[in-house]
Amino acid sequence: xxxxxxxxxxxxxxxxxxxxxxxxxxxxxxxxxxxxNNTCNENIKILRNFVANxxxxxxxxxxxLKNLFELYKDVPFIIENYSFLKYFEDxxxxxxxxxxxxxxxxxxxxxxxxxxxxxxNHIFEKNNIKLCVVSYSDNYDxxxxxxxxxxxxxxxxxxxxxxxxxILINYDNVHYKYCKFMDKIKINRNEFINLIKxxxxx
Numbered sequence: 093x094x095x096x097x098x099x100x101x102x103x104x105x106x107x108x109x110x111x112x113x114x115x116x117x118x119x120x121x122x123x124x125x126x127x128x129n130n131t132c133n134e135n136i137k138i139l140r141n142f143v144a145n146x147x148x149x150x151x152x153x154x155x156x157l158k159n160l161f162e163l164y165k166d167v168p169f170i171i172e173n174y175s176f177l178k179y180f181e182d183x184x185x186x187x188x189x190x191x192x193x194x195x196x197x198x199x200x201x202x203x204x205x206x207x208x209x210x211x212x213n214h215i216f217e218k219n220n221i222k223l224c225v226v227s228y229s230d231n232y233d234x235x236x237x238x239x240x241x242x243x244x245x246x247x248x249x250x251x252x253x254x255x256x257x258x259i260l261i262n263y264d265n266v267h268y269k270y271c272k273f274m275d276k277i278k279i280n281r282n283e284f285i286n287l288i289k290x291x292x293x294x
Contacts, residue, residue, distance in 0.1 A: 111126060
């Protein structure tokens with residue numbers, strides 16, 4: 093049922109997945125101003141610019157980042173999951189740090205963290221689409237993975253009202269892939285929930 097789509101692991105894997113997923117959502121593709129005749133790298137640049145500009149201009153993004161700054165002061169090891177925090181300067185004001193992190197995301201191949209995922213997912217949610225992120229580790233029993241993912245997705249969807257959704261796989265916080273389900277990236281939630289309830293015997 094699942095068809096996992098791999099992408100190049102060059103620091104831009106999250107953005108490559110979002111480009112692939114967005115092709116099935118015209119409203120999202122147009123919102124980000126992605127172009128069919130662009131190269132993948134050109135569309136990655138567009139998405140990175142979108143996230144970077146959001147950090148400077150959007151209250152939603154700034155609230156997440158401000159909370160991360162505060163957490164980082166008390167729990168510095170979170171830098172393992174938010175590598176951009178190494179550019180945070182506690183002696184500078186908040187606007188300086190917003191601009192600094194924005195420039196880093198815009199002009200580097202720094203790997204995406206949950207900050208970028210939340211910013212992009214926020215746009216999907218505004219368009220009645222849920223981006224379901226499921227996890228993977230080499231320690232998992234591969235034979236049990238589909239059931240694990242189904243249960244994770246079912247939990248997410250039970251707590252939401254979004255009409256459609258797509259699946260993103262986070263591999264050990266270092267790589268992203270995305271899924272086709274029954275050869276579709278864009279999935280209707282009610283059909284999926286009914287099928288997975290049967291599959292998981294819930």
